[in-house]
Amino acid sequence: MNNESLVGIGVYTPAEASRLLGVPSGKISRWLKGHEVKGRHYERLWRPQVDIGDERVYLGFRDLMEMRTAFAFMQAGVSAIMIRKAIEEAKKYVADERPLSTTKFQTDGRSIFLEIADENDDPKLLDLFKRQYAFKRIVDQSLKGVEFDGIAPxxxxxxxxxxxxxxxxxxxxxxxxxxxxxxxxxxxxxxxxxxxxxxxxxxxxxxxxxxxxxxxxxxxxxxxx
Structure with missing residues (x-):
């Protein structure tokens, strides 16, 4: 990927993304690269927009917005594993590789999380997503200040x-x-x-x-x- 192909996409290192979002850069790298904990492999949350070919992690603008929303849910108690499941499930309904930051997820995302929380028998998360105002507060805050072109930021x-x-x-x-x-x-x-x-x-x-x-x-x- 050359500089010309990055026009209109944006490019950020994990450190730059961390500076803008307040999310630790190490977590950004792990979430977008995948990692291992005690011998267990955890897949990345999604494939980043930017691949310069040097095996380092970079984010595009859409990744930045998706990370902002994902982190807001994690701060509310949602695990990275469940975030990844929600992203995969939401892709079926939202024709976008980064569905959490779309306007369509704002309206339909609660039902997706409810379904996943029910499958995992997680009372805490079921309670969180049953309360519509709580879901709306998380999403609205994570997308504050964002302008959209259609459904995408x-x-x-x-x-x-x-x-x-x-x-x-x-x-x-x-x-x-x-x-x-x-x-x-x-x-x-x-x-x-x-x-x-x-x-x-x-x-x-x-x-x-x-x-x-x-x-x-x-x-x-x-x-x-």
Whole structure:
């Protein structure tokens, strides 16, 4: 896979994905590569969009959004094994390799989890998914700030639209950018740290308010890590 084929997909290392999502990078690697625990092999949750051919794990934008939703369910007590089962089952109903982050899963996903929880005789998870508001809260929170093209996520506002910072796989390989100038927030924040707000704004042909927003956003990512 070359750079041209990555346009519109986005590309993130587990460390970069971790910075944006707050999910430990080691877990991201294990979940997307597969791993062994005490001699037992666990399959990956799904096949990542990006394969550069160096045997390392990379995520595309859709992987980023899917991981965000999967992790939200795990935090609610759903095991990675059940997440994988839900993904496989949901693929039958949603014509998408990454169904958890689709709008269709928002409406139909609860019944899928109920079926799997019942098959595994798990009272805790049965109770969780019987309560519709709990399922809705998990999904709504995991997809907060996400815009969709049809049923699939197309871009993400990781802070808010008012911050004018977007993660868009069509721009800068999916790195967080200032929406007006297209300059990555990491670049603006680094320039501000080295040169000050006003000098950074002048050198990058943006306003000081733009640089300040980028600095605040990057600081929030480091703080959450």
């Amino acid at each position: 197309s871009r993400w506002w990781p802070a808010s639209k008012q911050m004018k910072i977007v993660v868009d796989p069509q721009r800068s390989f999916g790195q967080p950018i200032d929406t007006e100038s297209g300059v990555p927030t990491a670049v603006l924040a680094s320039a501000a740290n080295a040169e000050g707000l006003e000098r950074a704004a002048k050198n990058w042909f943006v306003t000081t308010a733009t640089v300040k927003r980028a600095v605040e956003f990057e600081h929030s990512l480091h703080k959450a890590a």
